[in-house]
Amino acid sequence: MNASAKLSVQGLSKFYDGMPVLERVNLDVAPGTFCTIVGASGCGKSTFLRMLLSQEHPTRGQILLDGKPLPAEPTPDRGIVFQKYSVFTHLSVAENLVLASEFEAAPLTGKLFGSGKRKALDDIGELLERIGLSAASDRYPAQLSGGMQQRLAIAQALVKKPRILLLDEPFGALDPGIRLDMHELLLSLWNDLGMTVFMVTHDIHEAFKLGTRLLVFDKIRHDPQAPEAYGATITYDLPLNKPSFGDRDPQDIAGAIRAAGTPGQSSPSPINHP
Numbered sequence: 001m002n003a004s005a006k007l008s009v010q011g012l013s014k015f016y017d018g019m020p021v022l023e024r025v026n027l028d029v030a031p032g033t034f035c036t037i038v039g040a041s042g043c044g045k046s047t048f049l050r051m052l053l054s055q056e057h058p059t060r061g062q063i064l065l066d067g068k069p070l071p072a073e074p075t076p077d078r079g080i081v082f083q084k085y086s087v088f089t090h091l092s093v094a095e096n097l098v099l100a101s102e103f104e105a106a107p108l109t110g111k112l113f114g115s116g117k118r119k120a121l122d123d124i125g126e127l128l129e130r131i132g133l134s135a136a137s138d139r140y141p142a143q144l145s146g147g148m149q150q151r152l153a154i155a156q157a158l159v160k161k162p163r164i165l166l167l168d169e170p171f172g173a174l175d176p177g178i179r180l181d182m183h184e185l186l187l188s189l190w191n192d193l194g195m196t197v198f199m200v201t202h203d204i205h206e207a208f209k210l211g212t213r214l215l216v217f218d219k220i221r222h223d224p225q226a227p228e229a230y231g232a233t234i235t236y237d238l239p240l241n242k243p244s245f246g247d248r249d250p251q252d253i254a255g256a257i258r259a260a261g262t263p264g265q266s267s268p269s270p271i272n273h274p
C-alpha cells in the first residue's frame with residue numbers, strides 16, 4: 001500500500017486577471033480521505049484541483065503536503081484524470097502506461113529499449129490486470145470503448161503509484177451503466193492503494209456514494225451588480241461516513257444545500273468561517 005498524504009490548505013485565494021475565483025479556502029485532509037467536490041459551474045473546482053497538482057499556483061495562501069509546501073511543479077506522487085480521455089492516441093494501451101517510466105529513465109528520448117523496455121512492460125502487467133485491460137494491451141485508444149479509455153486514463157494516473165489522486169469529472173462522459181462499473185473499480189483501487197482522493201463531480205449521488213467527505217464550493221458573498229466581485233470557498237464540509245448522514249437520502253441533503261442559499265444558515269453542518 002502507498003503511504004497516502006496529509007494535505008493542508010491555508011488561506012488560499014486564486015485570482016485571474018484581478019478577479020477572484022477562489023477566496024480564503026481552508027482545509028485539512030487526513031491521509032486516505034476520499035473527498036468529493038461539488039459546486040456550481042465556474043465556481044473554481046477545477047482550478048482548485050489544478051492547484052493541488054501545481055499546474056496553477058495560489059495568488060495568496062499555501063498548500064502543505066505532509067507539512068511541507070507543495071512542490072512548485074507536478075510530481076509523480078500526484079496523479080490526475082480529466083473528463084476527456086487524456087491518453088495518447090498514437091500509442092497502444094501498454095505503451096501509454098510505460099511512457100511515464102520511459103521518460104523517467106530516458107528523459108531526453110522518452111524511449112526504453114531491450115531489457116529496460118521488457119522490465120517496464122512487466123511492471124505494468126499487474127496494473128493492466130487490475131483495470132481489466134490485459135487483453136487489450138496492444139490495442140490503440142481508438143479501438144477502445146469510452147469506459148475502457150477512461151480506465152486507461154485512470155491506470156495512467158496510477159502508474160507512478162501516486163499518494164494523491166485528482167479526478168476532474170472523470171465519469172462525466174460515460175453512460176450510466178459504465179459509470180457504475182467505474183465506481184466499483186475506483187473504490188477498490190482506493191481501498192487497495194490507500195490514496196488520498198479529490199474528485200470533482202456534478203452528480204450529487206456519485207459524490208455521496210464514493211466520498212468519505214463532501215466539500216461544497218460556493219460563494220459566500222454575492223453582489224448582483226458585480227457577479228464576479230467575489231470568489232468561492234468551501235461552504236459545506238460534510239463527513240459522509242457518520243451514522244447521522246448515513247440514513248439520509250442524498251437528494252434531501254442536496255436539497256438542503258441548495259435551499260440554504262446563503263450557506264451557514266441551515267443544516268447540514270456548515271463549516272465555520274473566520
Ligand SMILES: Nc1ncnc2c1ncn2[C@@H]1O[C@H](COP(=O)(O)OP(=O)(O)OP(=O)(O)O)[C@@H](O)[C@H]1O
Binds near residue numbers: 042
Ligand atoms: N487560466 C485561466 N485564465 C483565466 N480565467 C480562468 C482560467 N482558468 C479558469 N478561469 C476562470 O476561473 C473560473 C473557474 O473555472 P473552473 O474551471 O475552475 O470552474 P469549475 O467550477 O471547475 O467549472 P465547471 O464545473 O463548469 O467545470 C471560471 O470563470 C473560468 O473562466
